Amino acid sequence: MCLSIPAKIEEINGNKASVSMSGNRYQADITLLEEVAQGDYVLLHAGFAIQKISEQHARETLQLIEEMNRVKNE
């Protein structure tokens, strides 16, 4: 289970944050996260931001898979 979608933090207001998902805005509850900043991406699940998404790890994962391709072609 755990239908969650990446959402971008646009504005923070106490323990709520206005997040956007491709033009759709929602007032997410951010009580579960210690530190979030405008511009961060979070996982939105059942109205709550449950974890921050790490841009660095996101890129590294994609790079890792891309590199598999290069290794194979050598």
Place this chain on the structure above:
Amino acid sequence: MKYIDEYRQKHLVDTLLSNIKAEATGNYHFMEVCGSHTHAIRRFGLPSLLPENIRLLSGPGCPVCVTDSNYINKAIALTADRNNIVVTYGDLLKVPGNGKSLRDCREEGADVRVVYSSLDALTIAGQNPGKSVIFLAIGFETTAPATAVAVQKSNSQNLRNLFFLSAHKIMPPAMKAVIDDGITLSGYLCPGHVSAITGSSIYETFPEEYNVATVISGFEPTDILHSILMLIRQVNSGDFKTEIQYKRAVKPEGNQRARQIMNQVFELRDDQWRGLGTISESGLQLKDTYARLDANRQFNFRIPEPEENSGCICGEILKGKKQPEDCRLFATVCTPRNPKGACMVSAEGSCNAHFKYRNYG
């Protein structure tokens, strides 16, 4: 969509598939224990892409499917009192108890409301001071923190008319019960969003004591295929460990604050899992501190003995021992429109996913 489209790129899928095919030299049985994984695997047609020596099994990962009839019957009993407003996630609306679902109750005039967030239950309670509002709290570790926050907010706002009926469960005991039941398993594809909360240490027993490959996976096609490749490599090398494929969302330590709040509100109890029976220390119920909000303690339930449909093999399916297609009710008597068992009702149940996304060729 950012952080989704990049993980759906075909050339990456193709790369992973060619690596999988090259390295899958044995026979592999990988089980996922997350309804969202069941759904994604079928929706993207992954079984039609994987070689036959890799079998993907579905375990008890759909919280709706493993919620036993007693819970649904309690929810239905609550609707009988027209002073009650029963608030639920959409997933539970069509699950049948003894012949009836919450949706049927709503059609008969009961006040049943579908919400997206547990906090909506607080709004409903605030708007209806003369009524009792009961929130049906289902889900695994991903969703339990959301309930915990709602419980604490309700308490601090001193809402006297909001109650929580918890069916929350935790994954690892069920994952252990499945293996202890005797299934052949090479690896566990672990639930990425549960793990975002719990971190990776909860799965340690599987590589360490059971020699089962263990990878925490995301939900996009490249995530799942990447995880399958990582599982294959663990099996091939015999080096079993807990690895995180879904690094962008899962930290080894998980979300400590979420777990803290969960621990303030919930305690572990034995719980009934449909198909698996009683599993000790697997269910989350409200602590005594929050007894006032616990529907189990504040309401008297007179509920019938749960009926089970003969022929329904949801139990075997939830343990990964049988496939939906093995059930004689599947797609004949038991369909999404007319479900006989929980696996067909829930959009993430194995039977529902197999019915809606029949893989082809």
Place this chain on the structure above:
Amino acid sequence: MDDKIEIGHGSGGLMTQKLIHEVFMKHFDNEWLRAEGDSAIVESTHKKIAFTTDSYVINPLFFPGGDLGKLAVCGTVNDLAVTGARPGYLTAGFIIEEGFSFESLEAIVKSMKAEADNAGVCIVAGDTKVVEKGKADQIFINTSGVGFVDNLHSSLAGGGLIKDGDVVFLNGTVGDHEAAIINAREGFFESAGLVSDCASFNGMIRRLLDQTDTVRFMRDITRGGLAGILHEVAQMTSLGFEIEENKIPVGESVQAFCEALGYEPLHMACEGKCIVIAHESESGRVEAIMKNHEYGKNAARIGKVTQKHPGEVVLETIAGGRRLLEPPREAKVPRIC
């Protein structure tokens, strides 16, 4: 004028006459309505006449991109257009709940007129009934429509012209209407991107029929979404479809809405979209004509017809896997699991 509809407005006396004149005739205004006959006498320009009807019920009545009135015109015009007809005349029957606001009624009627003008049709006859409070949900509209079919196109409606190897086109993004409605009703998100696509696309269809030779079949995509109608057509013709998921246009906001709440875009209703099936040889031309029209800007070739798996729609997923594309079988609810 009064501000709420009363039972008297449906009783046939002076109140009814007042309602008809001050709202319906005022806005729909044409020679047939002015004649105030029991029937409208219209000219038929063709031997073959297309005749259709539909009833419109929706909540909320006013939503981003349209309202019940606009829908009531587009839906019927589109049904005529996809069977090859030139839409001509519509009727409009109203069932109104006592207490419904005049202002809302007038807004809906004005909307119908605007859309009728857009589509080039006239609303020539109508009826109004008022029921007691609680006996209808605000307002229901039925529209019937006649259109005129060139002999050349008289076989389009049945699907009998569709052949193995024909190409399937879609005139734009799917799921917009139902996503907009669900969101307007439930208030999940604030979104400028969830807008109903309701539109009368008969102009685009007319260009296609005038400028190409091999359109075999068309159907508008309403309830059940793209998956629903592909399945219907497959069953009806005992042919199969091979559809490429990565070619199906879905708006970003609609996609995100569906991903967040667990809805399936291919099951979501549209109100301004259709499939067009044509011979492979004209596929470039068909696509270009559609793209050149306001209601086909995001047109795409999404797949083809096959005799290999009769009655079944096979989807090649974005990952390259293959699965059956099933129609929706149950009412939609949002999920968290």
